[in-house]
Amino acid sequence: NAGVTQTPKFQVLKTGQSMTLQCAQDMNHEYMSWYRQDPGMGLRLIHYSVGAGITDQGEVPNGYNVSRSTTEDFPLRLLSAAPSQTSVYFCASSYQGTEKLFFGSGTQLSVL
């Protein structure tokens, strides 16, 4: 099993550009989520999904969209990038609920 795979690892955007961060898992996990990690602020939940076709907002959802058309994939879309979205983004999944999360390797995003 590859686990949780995130692409790209690094990305630089200009303000106003849009892009999609990809996340895929091959563990047949129902729960998937996106976090952003900023210095001194821990991990903050952006969006999550408890199964295909179901998504919900987390603590910091503004400026981001998600969809869950399959169990395996959970892409995160930045609609119009802003410097405040410069961060490290982690995708995570678990078999059920939010216990025992498996994290992807992260995407370091810089918005200029």
Add this chain to the structure above:
Amino acid sequence: GENVEQHPSTLSVQEGDSAVIKCTYSDSASNYFPWYKQELGKRPQLIIDIRSNVGEKKDQRIAVTLNKTAKHFSLHITETQPEDSAVYFCAALSGSARQLTFGSGTQLTVLP
């Protein structure tokens, strides 16, 4: 919503000494408390977790204690080794939203 505070933000110990990291939470209905370890440039990984019906859990050199009355829980690492150097995050699963709220992290440095 849930609020998790973590202390200290940085901790340095001599190799072989013990390290203790403390977290407090605000939602008395929270019932699951994991700890994640993040080595430099890597993804967070679950190292130990505890449920609210248990007061203490051990796994080799690491242990977690929970005081539900005071709403705090702690990570204890004994006989520290250089490979224990990392950022450690606590988290609490809130009773209502059923999502994890993370602490701000503790940078542990084990000095040889």
